[in-house]
Amino acid sequence: MRKLYNSYINTFRGLSPEIWWLALITLINRAGTMVIPFLSLYLTTDLKLSFAQVGWVMSAFGLGSVCGSWLGGKLTDKIGYYKVMVRSLLSTGILFVALQFLHTFASICIGIFLVMLVADMFRPAMFVALSAYSKTENKTRSVTLIRLAINLGFSAGPALGGIIITTLSYAGLFWVDGITCILATILMVNVLNPKKAKTQDSIINNNPQSAYKDKAFWIFLAAMTMFGIVFLQYFSTMPLYYKKIHNLTELEIGIILGLNGAFIFLLEMPLIKWLENTRYSKPALMVFGAILVGISFIILNVTPWIGILLFGMLFMTIGEMITFPFSNAFAMERAKRGNQGEYMALYSIAFSIAHIFGHNAGMQMADTLGFENTWYIMTLLSVICMGLLWLLMRYLKTHESA
Known part of the structure; x- marks a missing residue:
């Protein structure tokens, strides 16, 4: 049993400290997006939207994700992954808190679109950071560690969300979502300062x-x-x-x-x-x-x-x-x-x-x-x-x- 345990632990060896910090930030961020699994329930029960309207809201959700990913990639190449990640996390936290104050169908569509636009700017920037902080031979395992963090966050998020809805209502869910994103931002600023972090794979391409x-x-x-x-x-x-x-x-x-x-x-x-x-x-x-x-x-x-x-x-x-x-x-x-x-x-x-x-x-x-x-x-x-x-x-x- 000890041999099996040691073999499992050894698969994590060799990854840089920055990758571990990035995984923790991702875990906090993904656990914090606990509104998402309950979104359709919130829209139909609390706001009394029809199923057809919820379908349009989810379309706005997906469209915001596409636009956010594209914009995040553009900004990452222009101002760097670190600035995009920090601004995306902080702004997402503020927008999650503001989302609870929207009550009309049109405003919710716009609000969800903006939340996903800002939130998914984080993804391409995070992938570039992942590449920078990983040695070439460790990239696939670094991705795997981030996936573990995402899965743990998605597993813990709905469970915590259910408890929060029961005890604090949906309004509490939006507040906790926003605060966790802001906490992830504070953690990132303190542990992933690009001036102090060690870049493992510096890519210089003069003719991209x-x-x-x-x-x-x-x-x-x-x-x-x-x-x-x-x-x-x-x-x-x-x-x-x-x-x-x-x-x-x-x-x-x-x-x-x-x-x-x-x-x-x-x-x-x-x-x-x-x-x-x-x-x-x-x-x-x-x-x-x-x-x-x-x-x-x-x-x-x-x-x-x-x-x-x-x-x-x-x-x-x-x-x-x-x-x-x-x-x-x-x-x-x-x-x-x-x-x-x-x-x-x-x-x-x-x-x-x-x-x-x-x-x-x-x-x-x-x-x-x-x-x-x-x-x-x-x-x-x-x-x-x-x-x-x-x-x-x-x-x-x-x-x-x-």
């Missing part, structure tokens, strides 16, 4: 290439958008499938979804450490991850046995654990060719687009075509994702092997 002209990167982004659309079904359409088809209770659904975070926390870092030492390229590993996610959907149509739900979650989680860290590392590696903020903004936008279309498309298909046909379609999208990644490997081999 535009990400918009990088054909290989566009193939990669198309694949990641497809992957994002498929992956997001597990957090929107799949819970409905659990309840309507398999008659699971909210507690049972929560346990199955919770297994995702538990698997990631326990297994992702050792898995990534092991895969880094194999001979496979990052795109090849991403293909394998996409295959596993595709399998997680197709097996649900094979048998009505309730235990298959656990196998589906396991396949999806392992696929996610492989695809996300290596896709992130691939994007950061590719970003060295040009303006890093621009590259990482496009990477973030790929998943923002998946958020805009993925949830709604899955719901609409489940409603009109049924869950069985929806899972076949998601499997097909996984195959398209694999095809795009295979095309990426061929392109890289043909055009950049030298």
Whole structure:
């Protein structure tokens, strides 16, 4: 047991102190965004908005995310990742507090758009900071550590949010959300001062290439958008499938979804450490991850046995654990060719687009075509994702092997 524990701890060794601080800041920030899981409930119960209006609010949410990611990338290249991160965190905290004072449909749409515009400026800047503070050989594991922080934050956030709503009401939730963002800003200013922090990977490119002209990167982004659309079904359409088809209770659904975070926390870092030492390229590993996610959907149509739900979650989680860290590392590696903020903004936008279309498309298909046909379609999208990644490997081999 001690040997297993030591082996697990060793997978975290070699990461810079700045990466650990960045992970803690991310944990506080993500745990603080506890409004998000309760947003639709708040809009329908407290503000009495219709489902159609909530749909438009969520569209404003996704659009703000896309615009914020793009703007964050531009500003990162212009004024630097540190200033963007600090200003984004602080402004997000203030906007979260202000959001509770909006009560009309139009004002809420505008408010949510502005919150996500400012909040998601943080993402491309954080990725550039992650690249700067990581040695080349540690980049994938650094990404994995940040993912662990994000997952822990997303796990703790809803639980804390439920307690706050019960004891303080929704108004308390907005206050706590805002204060945690401000606390994350204070922590960052004190521990990640760029004048004191040690940059591990200084990238100097006198002739930067535009990400918009990088054909290989566009193939990669198309694949990641497809992957994002498929992956997001597990957090929107799949819970409905659990309840309507398999008659699971909210507690049972929560346990199955919770297994995702538990698997990631326990297994992702050792898995990534092991895969880094194999001979496979990052795109090849991403293909394998996409295959596993595709399998997680197709097996649900094979048998009505309730235990298959656990196998589906396991396949999806392992696929996610492989695809996300290596896709992130691939994007950061590719970003060295040009303006890093621009590259990482496009990477973030790929998943923002998946958020805009993925949830709604899955719901609409489940409603009109049924869950069985929806899972076949998601499997097909996984195959398209694999095809795009295979095309990426061929392109890289043909055009950049030298």
